[in-house]
Each structure stands twice: as structure tokens, then as C-alpha cells.
Amino acid sequence: MRVELTGLHLPLGGVAGADLRVEPGEFVGLIGPNGSGKSTLLRSLYRTLRPEAGTVLVGGDDVWRTLSARRSAQRIAVVAQHGGDGFDFTVAELVATGRTPHRGAPAADRRIVAAALERVGMAGKADRVYTTLSGGERQRALLARALAQQGGVLVLDEPTNHLDVHAQFELLDLIRSLRVTALAALHELNLAAAYCDRLYVLDAGRIVAHGAPADVLTPDLLAEVFGVRAHLGVNPLTGRPNLAFAPLGQTPVPLTETGDPR
């Protein structure tokens, strides 16, 4: 399912005139500094922030003008941390909430929930209380809910936040292996470079660059948008683009073995 944002203006985050496309089967990353409007932009996709102008098309239909809340939730599933910890849902119950926009028979729903848990490797933890899971397990449970929702598009809002490095790789490998159409806001630029087919760069609500990671993540752009010195190389272990960072300004003094900067 294709996602097309055209001339998008949002009342928050300074998002003005954003254009963005995700082709079917693509994994597209949205990067930008804190407050650049990544999450804000995603919220317009899952009907939480109504655009002031512009269109959000998913599978050719306007999410805000043509589709109802329920119909749009049948197309777009979201992985994001939005609380809800006060009540003790089990993992299976949480994943079952992904069936909300559908009106299926309970038995069919249970099969879909079980299959989703199986796909993210959480079948053995179906009866655990969600709030007792580790960070990585929580994200996988939320991913399973998104799968149970059976939308054609997966929206991920900083899915790797608060995960350790192993869990970050595990989660993104898992998402890639699902071969879904996905739009993900990512904080960690090297993860974006390693996992995304294409990147969009947001700066103060405007899309300032887009394209393949190696074309987008230039030292000039990273200095301009993120305010860092960057070197784009190749990860010797994976062969994917890899960034090394340093603060802008004068060359930092290298630390010596003795700790004496002279």
C-alpha cells in the first residue's frame, strides 16, 4: 500500500508544505533533530493530528476526508509508546486490541493474535503482564499488535528508543524481515542508514533532503541540520553506510594515553 503526503501543513511542530512518499514494500526513515516535527508528521497519518492543509493518502484514499477512523485504522498500524500502563493487560490482551477496527469472530481474532505473537517471537510470553516485560519485549508486543491490526502500512515512532544495542538490531531486523510498507521516525542515524531504503530529513518542520541513505547523509547536510561534523564511511562489518560524528567547530584535542593534551 502506497503512502503519499502532499503539501502537508500541521498546526504543531512547524510542519509546513511537507511532501513524502512511501512505495509499497519500502522501509522509509524519517530523521531530524529533536523538535523537527517527526512525530508530529506521523500523527497526521494515524488520525491524531488533523492537517490544516494538504492531503494524506494511504492506498489512494484520503485518511482525513474519505476514510472513517475505523477504515483508516484498517490500513495503518502504529508502533509508538503512548502509556496505558495503569491497567494490567497481558501481552495477548494487548495484541488483541489490534483487532479493534475489525469486526471478526472471536475465534478468528484469537488465531490472528496467536500468529502475530508467533511472528515476533513472543508466543511463549502471551500470558505475561505487559508492564512486566523488558523494553525490547514491549516493543515486540506492540509490533505484534500492529501486525494483528493487518494494516497495509506500518508507522513506527522511534521504535528503538530506550532499547539496548542488541535489542535495537533485533527489532529492526525483525521489522525488515516482515517485508511490510513502513515509515519510521528514527533517532539513531546509523540505524537509519543501515536499515532504511530511503530517508527523509526534517529540519524545523520542512523536508530538506530525501533519497538513499548514502546520498542523503552528506557531511554538509549533517552539519547544517544536526550541527555536527560527520564522516560518512562504510561499516566494516555490514558494508552499509556508517557515520562517525564530532562536534562542530575547531578540531577537538585528541586524548593521549597520559591524559595530557599537550
Added chain:
Amino acid sequence: MTSPHLISGWRYPLAVALLLAAVPLTLVAAVGHGAVDLPAADVWHTITAHLTTGRRPADVSGIDDEIIWNSRAPRTVLALVAGAGLAVAGAVLQAVVRNPLADPYVLGVTSGASLAAVAVITLGGVAGLGVSGAAFAGACATLALVLLLGSRRGTLAPTRLVLAGVALSYLLQGATSYLQLRAQPGQLSGILFWLLGSVAGAGWDDLAVPCVIVVACTAWLALQGRRLNAMLLGDETAAALGVAVHRFRLALLAVAALLTAAVISVAGGVAFVGLVVPHAVRLLVGPDHRLSLPLVALTGGLFLVAADLAARTLSPPLELPLGVLTAVLGTPFFLWLLRRESPVT
């Protein structure tokens, strides 16, 4: 692995069946006991005769029939309906404001109903409104005011709603206290009974409106289980799951307030049922509303029937207000709940 909830799988239909079976048994037991104890067979016989033929059976004395059919049966049915309504309203409001400590009174509707009821008791009725009618009108007016105060740019944030309800409650309670101070000594016990809740003196005529409202609202809410579950997870998640969050929340608030108003306008401010029963049921079946709401309604109803029986029989000839009993039973449970550690599986 098995579910961490005590009642799951095959135990759930069993629990529903047991509670359904307990309804007629509890009703007969509650109607049979009191200042005069009557045999269960007579009670059953009298009630079925009235329901089928509309007349009193020949072999039951007129006095017994009066006690069973016109005195105890309506108040017991009212207790059942009131308990179910308050418990369901509490469960729904806990989901709407996403706060486990919410109850049907968090929006201030009870304070509004109390003020109106006490005003009618002390100052006399206005425009033909009795105590019940005034209480209902007071509850509705308060809800409208809370929604107005709690909304901003057309949206209702749960925290703001609760704060608006609490603030307004204090104001209304102040006014109610002032009226109590000015009340004649003879009016005070009536006021106290109303404020603490009681089903005493209920007649069949008082039952029609609350019954219809409680049954209709509970039925509608029981069909909203999926969307209620989504609401528990937060506005953004609910929206992402296809719930039109603002419209749905407004509908839930209106229905929960209607339930509360319908109950308290005839039974007064019975405390704790709406807070404790949803929690007790959730501890057993988990937070899924599709499973919990039917049990919440049944448990709430049975709980209040038992409380009313205790209110009538614990210290004869004095009859206690229901709120005294529900508070005595509810507070220890509530404190235990507060101190309980999160379940770890």
C-alpha cells in the same frame, strides 16, 4: 503458560452462570429476611404469582403479601439495579479518565444531585419536581457544567475533566452543607439518608425509569468492549486503533452520567460500589471490558442487594443508610488495593 487472571477460559462462562443463578436466589433470600422472617417458599410463591397472574396467591396472608410484594421486593430490585448501574458507570469512567481511582462521582454529578435533592427537602419542590426529579435534573446540569469547564478547543482531556468535576463538587457540597445548617431538625434524617444512599421506601412506580436506563445503558456499553479497551491505552493509541476518540469519550461520559443520575435520583449517593466492584472484578478476569462488564453489572447488583439486607437486619429496629455499609465493606478493600504490589507473573 496459563493466564494470570483467575477467571479465564472455561471458568469465565461458569462464573457468569453462577452469578446469574445467584440473582434469583439472592433476591428471594433478601426479600425473605428482615424484621419479620418469611419462608423462602412463600416468597417464591408470592413473587411468581404476582408476576404470572398479577394477584396475590390465596394461601399467603395479606400482611405477608404486603411485606413481600410491596415493601421488600421493590427495594431489593432497586438495590440490584442501582448496584449494577453504579458499578458499570464506575468501570466505564475508570476507562474514560484512565484512572483506576475514578468512580461514578468523580465528575461531580452526585454533588449536583445531592444539592438539588437537599434543596427540595429543605426549601420545597419547584415546578412540580419531587426529590428524585430534582436530583436527576441536578445531576444532568452538573454534567453539562463539568463538560463545559473541562473542555478546551472542543477536546476533553481526562485530567482537566476530573479536576473540573472535583472543583465543582466542593462548591456544590458547600452549598449543600449550608442548606443542611438551615434545615429544620425534622428534615435532617431525611437529608442524611438521601446523602448516604438508601433504597428504603422504594415502590414499583419508582423503578421503571432507573430499570429502563440501567438496562439500556449497560447493554450499549457491553457492546463497546473493544473500543473501551482501546481507550484504556491512551488517546493516541485509541485513535491509531480506529476509535473516533473525542466523540466516543463524550458518548461514554454522557452514558455513564445518565446511569449515575438514574440511580442516585432514586437511591441517593451510595458510595464505593462504583469504585470497588470494577476493581474486584478486574482482579479476577483482567482488564478486558468484553469479559469484565457483564460480571461488573452482576457483582455490583448482588453486592448492593446484600448490603441492603445487612442495612435492614444488622441493628434492628434501626435501619442503616446503605452508604454506611458500602463504606465499611469498601474502604478496607480499597486500602488493600492501594497498598497492593503490582502483580508479577
